[in-house]
Amino acid sequence: MTKFDQRYGSEIFFYGTEPNTFLAAFVDRLPAGGTVLSLGEGEGRNAVYLAERGFRVHALDESAVGLAKAHRLATTRGVSMTTECVDLAHYAFAPARWDAIISIWCHLPSQLRTRVHADVVRSLRPGGVYLLEAYTPAQIGRGTGGPSDPDFMPTAGMLAAELTGLNPLHVLETEREVSEGSGHRGHSAVVQWIGLRAEGAL
Numbered sequence: 001m002t003k004f005d006q007r008y009g010s011e012i013f014f015y016g017t018e019p020n021t022f023l024a025a026f027v028d029r030l031p032a033g034g035t036v037l038s039l040g041e042g043e044g045r046n047a048v049y050l051a052e053r054g055f056r057v058h059a060l061d062e063s064a065v066g067l068a069k070a071h072r073l074a075t076t077r078g079v080s081m082t083t084e085c086v087d088l089a090h091y092a093f094a095p096a097r098w099d100a101i102i103s104i105w106c107h108l109p110s111q112l113r114t115r116v117h118a119d120v121v122r123s124l125r126p127g128g129v130y131l132l133e134a135y136t137p138a139q140i141g142r143g144t145g146g147p148s149d150p151d152f153m154p155t156a157g158m159l160a161a162e163l164t165g166l167n168p169l170h171v172l173e174t175e176r177e178v179s180e181g182s183g184h185r186g187h188s189a190v191v192q193w194i195g196l197r198a199e200g201a202l
């Protein structure tokens, strides 16, 4: 049982059922109707939101409890998605497979994140888009959400180095109010990143 299996164990959705507001604000940057791979999808709020907008979503998470709730949420909202219970450390990213990949608060240790980001670049189709929001190390000690170990939290500079194969479309390290269930609530230090895999990148 993972830490998140325990967190997701009650009927209540720990991060709520509404989408991440950064994703919702920039959803029109994702290729309309395309295939989306969601990293660390959790209880399904972002995947369901995208499915409702015509995207075909494949959601990854190592929490079976979270993904079971994701399917329940999808059923309630009359949409569907596919899911895979997997540790990203062992996931085989298919080359040039996805129109978009999203990572919303999917904090990984820096070594794994760097490896996953190299796979993300290769796994996007030319014209594909990567969208990420994460807490930065400046979030440490605020008590409003996110990991307690700064190694799990990227800065914009780290992301630029890890995602050199993408053309950045939106890069912002900022502070904002986050209100997502009981899990993420309050003034927070975040980084937002959207990048495009250039046409002809293969």
Ligand SMILES: C[S@@+](CC[C@H](N)C(=O)[O-])C[C@H]1O[C@@H](n2cnc3c(N)ncnc32)[C@H](O)[C@@H]1O
Residues within 6 Å of the ligand: 002, 004, 015, 020, 039, 040, 041, 042, 043, 044, 045, 046, 060, 061, 062, 063, 066, 086, 087, 088, 089, 103, 104, 105, 106, 107, 108
């Ligand atoms: C903070 S939660 C965010 C969930 C969801 N993205 C959201 O915004 O509601 C982080 C999620 O990443 C997942 N996760 C963390 N490390 C993972 C790994 N190595 N492999 C797969 N999933 C992972 C956790 O199980 C958890 O569901």
